[in-house]
Amino acid sequence: MKAISYSRYGGADVLEYGERPEPRVGPDSVLVEVRAAAVNPVDWKCREGYLDGILEPVFPVIPGWDVSGVVSRPGAAVTEFAAGDEVIGYVREDFLSRGTFAQYVAAPVRTLARKPAALSFAEAAGLPLVGLTAYQVLHRVLRLRAGETVLVHAAAGAVGSMAVQLARHLGARVIGAARESGQEHIRALGGEAVRYGEGPGELGEQVRALAPNGVDAAFDIIGGDLLRATPPLLAPGGRLASIADGGVTELGGSYAFARADAADLAALAALAEHGVLEVGVARTFPLERAAEAFRFNEAGGAGGKVVVTVD
Template sequence: MRAQQYSRFGGSEVLELVDDRPVPKTPPGYALVRVRAAGVNPVDWKVMAGGLDPIYDSVFPVVPGWDVAGVIEQLGADVPGYEVGDEVLAYARTAWIHHGTFAELVPVPLEALAHKPAELDWDQAGALPLAGLTAYQTLTRLGTEAGQTVLIHNASGGVGSFAVQIAQHLGAQVIGTASERNHERLKALGATPVAYGEGLAERVREIAPGGVDVVLDLIGGVLDVTREVLTPGGAHGSIADPAVASEGGLYAWVRPSGTQTNELAGLAVTGELHADIAATYPLAELPEAFEESRTGHIQGKIVIHPDE
């Protein structure tokens, strides 16, 4: 099958487009999915650079990518609720790094699978799982609820834009940090934007004089601001800074969940959750997509089309 793969850690130069990678086997509890759209996330090129090598085994050559939307081509034994031909989406991470989603076919474990609603287009479905689950799981684990005020650091990023929308779905008011060029985008999402930099805590206090109930850190290095603006008894968490755990915060890692992915897909159908698709690339141009993602200036999600 056709795939992008790498045989050593490094930058985009280690990627190799191949036409003869063996089709993955389909073990019990797995579905083999023909990929229609696969979202690009910063973790993809960080994994490729060896960033998770201390905690994940990599079996080379590796196909990168964890987001997938596609059609079930084959079922292993004991995959209840799914049939060949079903349209699905998933955050397809497993316990080791080998089969990824930047390929024509990828095996996906049952617990990660969700049915793709017919109303949801392929790009939206392919962009949703990892970033959407990260936002949803962290906010709900922090106890976000109606009537609260939530501060989201890096609110205009891939996870942040989903977090803004999900926090509002949960009934919270949202303050989001971002560079000034992204303020109009945050306003359109329903958040009150504040600029990064010196004086951030004071600017947040001007908006929420009594402090904020929840702080979600998606960028790292903002614990000092959290201390200044969090209400007594408030909750805070981060996906970027392990130090929060030593200060009573939640250091969160996203987990595959077909059930929660299904909930997010439902929100996307009703219009409560939407991904801005910044760019799409054919499989052959994955290196260019990674380089665009690496700049950190992308506004929205990048999606790969392996069938192009």
């Protein structure tokens, strides 16, 4: 099969397009014929070795965790899916090797859900990682409830946009922080927009103007100084979570990392099917130009998901 792979850590130039063996399908997995795979920042961070301490590489590595496609062959123990089913998946294992930037991927059923018919394959490929991240932080870490106010950092980005939509669906009030260019997008999703200015102090003034008694919860997607400036914006008993900075635990908050969960993914798919969630696609690239897709994602500011399509 055709695939993108790398045999050493490095920049986008280490990515190679060529033939790789078709993956074997275990009893609890299905072979998915890939139609689209989304690029996420974690993909190039893995490629550059930033996650080497927790994810062992088995070179050559096929990158990618997000996928949409069609079941080609179910494993011997699989009853959940049949050949021809359209699926989405967050196909992450505890090592790096068998990713989604390929014509086929062997996906454990715990990583899959049925694809929402309302989304194209490109849109559907952009849902799993960002959707699971936002869903699990809001539901399981922050335990956000209707009527509460949540501050979302980088609210115009991929994860942030998903968090705004999910929080609004829960019945929460959302204050979304972003650069000037993202303000209109946050408002379109139902959030109240605040702007990153000259520093954390300016942001704090804007948040306090909207929530004088503090916010009930805060979802950090940036880390660093903005994370450290967030605790004073919390109401008494307020909760803080970050997916970007492990130092959040020193501030009394929680660090979160998305995990594959078929039930959570199915819940997200249902919300997308009913029009509650939208996935914006900024640009698509064919598989053989995946290195360009990585570079485009790394440059930032795409304004939507970057997706690789597979013929």
